[in-house]
Structures are given as C-alpha cells and as structure tokens.
Amino acid sequence: MNSRDDSLEALPLRDDLRGLSPYGAPQLEVRVALNTNENTHPVPEPVVRAVTRRVTDTAASLNRYPDRDFTNLRTALASYLGHELTEDNLWAANGSNEILQQILQAFGGPERSVLSFVPTYSMYPLLALGTGTRFIAGERAADFSLSAESAARQVGEHAPNIVFLCSPNNPTGTALGLDVVEAVYEAGEDRNTIVVVDEAYAEFARFGTPSALTLLPGRPRLIVTRTMSKAFALAGARLGYFAADRSVADAIRLVRLPYHLSSVTQATALAALEHHETLLGTVEDIKLQRDRIVDELKRLGLTPAESDSNFVFFECGGDAHAMWQGLLDQGVLVRDVGIPGHLRVTAGTEAETTAFLEAVESYLARS
Incomplete structure (x- = not known):
C-alpha cells in the first residue's frame, strides 16, 4: 500500500503546494498548554x-x-x-x-x-x-x-x-x-x-x-x-x-x-x-499574568519583549528548541516560533503561569 506522501504526490496538485506542510501548532496532551494564545480561562x-x-x-x-x-x-x-x-x-x-x-x-x-x-x-x-x-x-x-x-x-x-x-x-x-x-x-x-x-x-x-x-x-x-x-x-x-x-x-x-x-x-x-462585559472580565487577570511573566523572566536573566498581547515573546539565551523540549518534559507546552534563540508563551491563569515560571527556573538551573 502506498504511503500518504506517495499518494499525495500522485495527485495533480498545484506545483507551488508540493512539499509543503499544513499550518498548525503541536496538539499534545500536556499538563499546561500555553502555545496557541488561547484564553485559557473557561467560558463563564x-x-x-x-x-x-x-x-x-x-x-x-x-x-x-x-x-x-x-x-x-x-x-x-x-x-x-x-x-x-x-x-x-x-x-x-x-x-x-x-x-x-x-x-x-x-x-x-x-x-x-x-x-x-x-x-x-x-x-x-x-x-x-x-x-x-x-x-x-x-x-x-x-x-x-x-x-x-x-x-x-x-x-x-x-x-x-x-x-x-x-x-x-x-x-x-x-x-x-x-x-x-x-x-x-x-x-x-x-x-x-x-x-x-x-x-x-x-x-x-x-x-x-x-x-x-x-x-x-x-x-x-x-x-x-x-x-x-x-x-x-x-x-x-x-x-x-x-x-x-x-x-x-x-x-x-x-x-x-x-x-x-x-x-x-x-x-x-x-x-x-x-455578555461581553462578563467574558472580558478575564482580560485584566491575563494582562496581570503577562506582566508577571515579563518581570519574572527578566529576574531569571532572560530578555522578554514588552507585550500588548496575551503572550510573551522572549529571548531564551541559548538553544530555543532545547528549552522548548525541556519545558515540555516538565508538562509545559510553549511555542517554538522558529526564530533562533526565542520562544513564545501564552499568559494563562495564575496557576498555569506559576507552572511555566517554575519550569523555566528548573530548566535554567539544570542547563
């Protein structure tokens, strides 16, 4: 039986689509998922x-x-x-x-x-x-x-x-x-x-x-x-x-x-x-956690960007993919955006943010 790749190649696909991969962040079962900039608070x-x-x-x-x-x-x-x-x-x-x-x-x-x-x-x-x-x-x-x-x-x-x-x-x-x-x-x-x-x-x-x-x-x-x-x-x-x-x-x-x-x-x-006022009630808490991430990453010696969003982009001071894997090994999923030396993390709930920061500190202590 032909592989999926072989079957795809056999189709009269547009030339400019050949060899491409679909868009998508990893969908993994983890303790803390902070990789797709979702609002991690449940709908009220x-x-x-x-x-x-x-x-x-x-x-x-x-x-x-x-x-x-x-x-x-x-x-x-x-x-x-x-x-x-x-x-x-x-x-x-x-x-x-x-x-x-x-x-x-x-x-x-x-x-x-x-x-x-x-x-x-x-x-x-x-x-x-x-x-x-x-x-x-x-x-x-x-x-x-x-x-x-x-x-x-x-x-x-x-x-x-x-x-x-x-x-x-x-x-x-x-x-x-x-x-x-x-x-x-x-x-x-x-x-x-x-x-x-x-x-x-x-x-x-x-x-x-x-x-x-x-x-x-x-x-x-x-x-x-x-x-x-x-x-x-x-x-x-x-x-x-x-x-x-x-x-x-x-x-x-x-x-x-x-x-x-x-x-x-x-x-x-x-x-x-x-009910937009109720739904937007989590925004200030998310902004608080976002700013907490910025402050704590600076304390840990990393270089985060100032953020106007619900995520933080930060320079991790080394191999970004190695840190991504190190955090994943601790059950925390962030986003490797493909920019050398940088990662991105969604600002989640207070508990999720704490889990992320503890995972970063643990990773840095072992590196």
Whole structure:
C-alpha cells in the first residue's frame, strides 16, 4: 500500500503546494498548554447558559439557510466597537483567518502582491499562497520593531496591492504606533493599496495604546480586523470580523461563499456580545499574568519583549528548541516560533503561569 506522501504526490496538485506542510501548532496532551494564545480561562457559566439558550432557539430552524448578511450580528459588533461605526461598516466570517482570506480573494490574486513585515503571523504567506497572491516579506529592525519611515519606504519600494500590519504583532507581541499605519496608508496612495491592521489581540493592549479604529474615517482603503477567539475566550466558535468603509464590505460580498456564517455561529456570537462585559472580565487577570511573566523572566536573566498581547515573546539565551523540549518534559507546552534563540508563551491563569515560571527556573538551573 502506498504511503500518504506517495499518494499525495500522485495527485495533480498545484506545483507551488508540493512539499509543503499544513499550518498548525503541536496538539499534545500536556499538563499546561500555553502555545496557541488561547484564553485559557473557561467560558463563564452565565455565558454558557446564554449560548445554550440561543443555540437551542436556533435549532428548530436549522432546516433553513441562515441570514446571509447576518445583520443582527453586524449591528451588535458595531455597538461593541463604538467609534460611530454602523452595521454597514462591519463584516464577519469563520475566524479572522477567513476574513484575511476573503480580503485576499477580493483585492489580491494572480499578478497581485501582499506585503507584510517579518517576523509576523505565519498564516499570512500561506493565505497568500492559497489565493495566488505573491507574498513580499518586508523587513523589521534587529529588535523586531517597525518604524513609520522604514514601513513607508518599503511600501514605496515594493508597491504592493495589500499590506498586512499585525498590531500587536504575533509572535513578538508589541503594538505598532498609529504613525506606522498612517505612513503606510499614505505611501500606498498612488497604488491604491489596501491596508489591513490585524488587531486580533487589541483588547490586551497596555493602557493608552490606541486602536487603528480611530483612523478609519476618511480612509476607505483601511481595514481593521478583530477576533472573538482571544479576549472573548471563543476560539472554538470561530468568529472573526473587520471594520472598514462600507464599500469594503460590499467588495467582500463578491467573493464570500453563500451563507458562509452558520445560524449556530451567529447565535453563539450574539449571546457572547450580549455578555461581553462578563467574558472580558478575564482580560485584566491575563494582562496581570503577562506582566508577571515579563518581570519574572527578566529576574531569571532572560530578555522578554514588552507585550500588548496575551503572550510573551522572549529571548531564551541559548538553544530555543532545547528549552522548548525541556519545558515540555516538565508538562509545559510553549511555542517554538522558529526564530533562533526565542520562544513564545501564552499568559494563562495564575496557576498555569506559576507552572511555566517554575519550569523555566528548573530548566535554567539544570542547563
């Protein structure tokens, strides 16, 4: 019998997909899993009951297609975001990855390009590949920062059709200044470049960190994406969304699959938004644990980045994979992001954070 690899090779697969591996972090059974930036706090019981009621009410009509334009959900998302946004400015899909894919389907494609500044979210080049869009790997400074001047210069040099700005950046965790967003937008004026600010972790930003939502008025080519996977603790619900000029949502309608957002997904998201204050109650605790990780890693002689997200990117002072394995051997799973000498850890509950810090201290003592 042929192996799976041989069977795959026998298929008429696209040449640019041959030899690639699917995206995905290790899914291992461990004592403490802090590798995928989930909100590790369980969904509060009042929200579980609210979701259950809404989904139960929806179940009787599952023989019918869902509201194709999910108007009630878009209205609720606009209300949550504020900034004088209306349902016409909002769009949603099955996770922010599908949102980004739809943006590439509408504005990217063959003979078009998307620029992002690496290291950044590793799905960007894969989404570009899937839509036939050329991915351009822009550069950051040695400390992984990105200045307005450098970003604008690279946009001018490469003339991309789309720019992805991850803020707070994954895996490094630090938010961009709004001057970077403004400079990129202006630099793309001649090319009519779409600028996407991926704010998946925005709710975890440090006090005083502004959102690119404040820049939307008067900028019809600017899109700000968000997710309910992180701060809302709804990674399993798969709900991502964006805010933009209404013309952008109209453009996405041209490429979205019909009825792409199920009735169950819409019901779950609506229940969560009705209880957003309860769900977001864990955010401050997560930020406290994140800052605790930063402080303790410094005390242990490591070099963490200041974080506006629910994770910490840190220089581990040696072989990153060896430390990753050493922590795993103690039942703590973090993320090896493939950057030499660096690892990333999600800020979990107080107990999970303590387990991680104790594992790091134990590993360092033995190294």
